[in-house]
Amino acid sequence: MKTNKIFISGDEAVAQGVRLSRPHVIAAYPITPQTITVERLSEMVEAGEMDGEYMHVESEHSAISATMGASAVGARTFTASSSQGLLYMAEGLHYCSGGRWPVVMMNANRSVALPWSIYGDHRDSLSLLDCGWIQVYVEDAQEALDMIIQAYKIAEHKDVLTPMMVNLDGFILTHTYELVDIPEQKMVDEFLPAFETPNKMSFEEPKNLGFSSKPDDNTEFKYQQNEAMFNAIDVIRDVDQEFAEKFGRKYHDMVEEYRCEDAEVVLVALGSVCGTIRVVVDKMRAEGKKVGLLKIRYMRPFPEAEVKDLARRVNAIGVIDKDISFGYEGTVYTNVNSAISKIDKYVYKSNFVGGLGGRDITKADIEEMFNKLFSGVENKSEEKVEFFSLNVETND
Amino acid sequence: MNHNEVHPMDRLIRADRMPHIWCPGCGLGTNFTCFLEALNQSGLDPDKNVIVSGIGCTGRVPGYTNIDSYHTTHGRAIPFATGLKLANPELTVTVFSGDGDLFAIGGNHFIHAARRNIDLKIICVNNFNYGMTGGQFGCTTPLGAKTTTSPYGNYEHPFNLVQMAAASGAVYVARWTSLHVRRLTNSIKETFAKKGFTFIEIISPCPVSFGRRNKLGEGLDEMKYYQENSVIKHGIDPNEADLNLNGKIIVGKFIDIDKPTFLDNQPKLQTPD
Numbered sequence: 001m002k003t004n005k006i007f008i009s010g011d012e013a014v015a016q017g018v019r020l021s022r023p024h025v026i027a028a029y030p031i032t033p034q035t036i037t038v039e040r041l042s043e044m045v046e047a048g049e050m051d052g053e054y055m056h057v058e059s060e061h062s063a064i065s066a067t068m069g070a071s072a073v074g075a076r077t078f079t080a081s082s083s084q085g086l087l088y089m090a091e092g093l094h095y096c097s098g099g100r101w102p103v104v105m106m107n108a109n110r111s112v113a114l115p116w117s118i119y120g121d122h123r124d125s126l127s128l129l130d131c132g133w134i135q136v137y138v139e140d141a142q143e144a145l146d147m148i149i150q151a152y153k154i155a156e157h158k159d160v161l162t163p164m165m166v167n168l169d170g171f172i173l174t175h176t177y178e179l180v181d182i183p184e185q186k187m188v189d190e191f192l193p194a195f196e197t198p199n200k201m202s203f204e205e206p207k208n209l210g211f212s213s214k215p216d217d218n219t220e221f222k223y224q225q226n227e228a229m230f231n232a233i234d235v236i237r238d239v240d241q242e243f244a245e246k247f248g249r250k251y252h253d254m255v256e257e258y259r260c261e262d263a264e265v266v267l268v269a270l271g272s273v274c275g276t277i278r279v280v281v282d283k284m285r286a287e288g289k290k291v292g293l294l295k296i297r298y299m300r301p302f303p304e305a306e307v308k309d310l311a312r313r314v315n316a317i318g319v320i321d322k323d324i325s326f327g328y329e330g331t332v333y334t335n336v337n338s339a340i341s342k343i344d345k346y347v348y349k350s351n352f353v354g355g356l357g358g359r360d361i362t363k364a365d366i367e368e369m370f371n372k373l374f375s376g377v378e379n380k381s382e383e384k385v386e387f388f389s390l391n392v393e394t395n396d
Numbered sequence: 397m398n399h400n401e402v403h404p405m406d407r408l409i410r411a412d413r414m415p416h417i418w419c420p421g422c423g424l425g426t427n428f429t430c431f432l433e434a435l436n437q438s439g440l441d442p443d444k445n446v447i448v449s450g451i452g453c454t455g456r457v458p459g460y461t462n463i464d465s466y467h468t469t470h471g472r473a474i475p476f477a478t479g480l481k482l483a484n485p486e487l488t489v490t491v492f493s494g495d496g497d498l499f500a501i502g503g504n505h506f507i508h509a510a511r512r513n514i515d516l517k518i519i520c521v522n523n524f525n526y527g528m529t530g531g532q533f534g535c536t537t538p539l540g541a542k543t544t545t546s547p548y549g550n551y552e553h554p555f556n557l558v559q560m561a562a563a564s565g566a567v568y569v570a571r572w573t574s575l576h577v578r579r580l581t582n583s584i585k586e587t588f589a590k591k592g593f594t595f596i597e598i599i600s601p602c603p604v605s606f607g608r609r610n611k612l613g614e615g616l617d618e619m620k621y622y623q624e625n626s627v628i629k630h631g632i633d634p635n636e637a638d639l640n641l642n643g644k645i646i647v648g649k650f651i652d653i654d655k656p657t658f659l660d661n662q663p664k665l666q667t668p669d
Contacts, residue, residue, distance in 0.1 A: 029501070030526050030529040030530070030532040030545070031529065032528075032529055035529045035530050035532065035544075036530075038532075038545065039530070039532070039544040039545055042544070042545040042546070042547065043547050046546070046547050046548045047547075047548075054545075056532060056533055056545045056546075056552075058500040058501060058503065058534075058535060059471065059500065059501040060501075084451075084469060084470060085470075088470075113469065116467070
């Protein structure tokens with residue numbers, strides 16, 4: 001297959017994905033480390049490389065509101081944010097999914113204040129897991145570009161009509177340069193047809209949008225939203241398959257298993273750290289240790305079937321969380337644990353919380369996690385939530 | 397050079413936070429010094445002074461100030477400061493933040509605090525763009541100016557901040573540039589002595605971001621521009637003090653009136669005569 005590779009950052013790869021998807025309206029507010037994406041898009045619009053309108057609005061709240069307004073007249077829309085900006089959008093995020101407007105956004109995963117930090121972790125998007133958006137986490141710049149294109153096809157599907165957030169790790173992915181294949185516009189146009197929806201304002205079929213519902217029908221709205229999210233699972237599979245046939249890159253749907261076929265012990269993670277885990281898995285495999293990686297791509301809808309399937313085959317599962325739900329455990333762990341609890345088998349589990357506010361998760365950290373999982377199984381240790389590579393004394 | 401020499405402003409600076417993050421040629425160091433000098437000359441007790449900011453390059457000022465200081469979320473400096481002032485009215489509360497923070501994402505708070513005449517000293521450093529995130533256009537960017545998100549020239553009308561402050565009800569409105577060190581310091585000192593919602597706009601160079609893209613030269617060139625193009629017009633209608641990319645900069649004190657503050661009015665309303 002012919003490729004057209006250029007050396008760009010993750011932020012720029014997202015901008016290329018957006019350009020190829022031909023949105024009508026882009027509305028955004030600058031925030032580190034998302035800014036390069038919106039700067040590139042504004043350049044593309046002003047240079048005439050894109051037909052869409054670019055609105056540099058006065059806040060993130062306005063950005064999500066503007067994309068909803070545009071979506072409500074049948075336009076394809078894009079916005080991008082990060083951290084505090086994403087949280088400032090929160091009211092609009094719920095409103096958008098409830099309105100069934102298939103807005104696509106990029107979130108540059110970044111820590112949340114206080115204390116202030118511009119560096120990466122997953123506390124921003126994971127704290128918004130319940131806002132009704134499809135959430136995908138990518139591992140590199142190529143996946144970021146490809147998932148923007150896929151996101152429109154998934155979100156706009158008539159059985160889904162749900163907004164979608166493409167998450168990439170702040171700085172580690174947004175600012176790292178990689179060789180990225182830029183698909184041809186003609187092929188993207190064939191893959192992603194123009195947006196069509198019955199859920200829009202028009203002169204032919206006037207509609208009232210954004211109104212109240214009473215207690216006797218509100219639950220039905222939420223039921224349909226939930227059903228649409230489950231419908232997305234099949235659509236994600238079909239879209240990924242069609243994408244692979246068209247562009248030659250496959251992302252394994254909801255999750256990707258790496259060397260899990262005969263694994264005894266597996267680490268589960270989201271995003272860029274999966275790249276490091278792959279390296280450690282290869283090293284430990286070379287030493288004869290049966291380890292593997294489960295890369296969770298989608299947090300919503302959640303890959304329950306895939307997690308259960310893996311849990312049936314392994315002895316121990318460790319979950320890396322670049323977030324913490326204070327007073328309990330990491331959010332990814334809660335979700336993984338819930339799926340595992342539905343199978344009739346004991347699996348040793350452990351939650352590794354760390355990488356917060358941009359701290360590196362090193363190969364040594366990961367090897368230690370695998371070793372702790374092996375010893376946990378052997379010693380029948382108590383399952384626990386552990387902050388790793390802490391600089392302070394702990395109570396353990 | 398005597399390494400034990402202490403900077404005259406040292407007691408008001410958090411020297412352990414130096415070096416600061418500002419770029420070469422930035423006006424913020426000068427603006428910051430004017431604030432400290434005004435505080436120094438005013439004879440006010442630093443322990444009864446608080447400085448509050450939102451996010452951005454200017455938002456870093458409170459972090460370098462050795463009085464109680466508060467770095468808030470983006471756009472929310474005024475609500476945080478309002479809380480401080482209402483809970484402890486004997487404090488002198490200064491909000492020191494940028495144009496993007498105070499007037500774009502936080503614009504709503506500005507007009508309502510001014511309307512209520514909350515006793516806050518607002519100092520806005522206007523560098524015509526979002527400096528910290530790399531130079532995007534904002535609500536003060538002049539028509540035609542180039543930024544990273546308006547590479548072919550901005551086509552949105554900007555705010556005239558002094559007009560907005562006056563129209564919203566501020567009791568004191570002035571504008572200076574980073575060059576007007578003495579006048580700016582005096583102006584800040586005046587607002588310390590004044591009750592009510594006061595507003596000072598400081599036109600400030602951002603040579604690394606805004607200046608470079610608009611061929612305004614180095615920081616010093618921007619200062620020369622201020623020297624040659626600033627026109628002092630005290631007392632004029634702020635409506636006539638519009639700014640544009642290559643025009644004159646009208647500076648001066650435009651509004652200085654007295655009216656009851658939010659707290660002054662409160663007991664009167666609660667106790668009918």
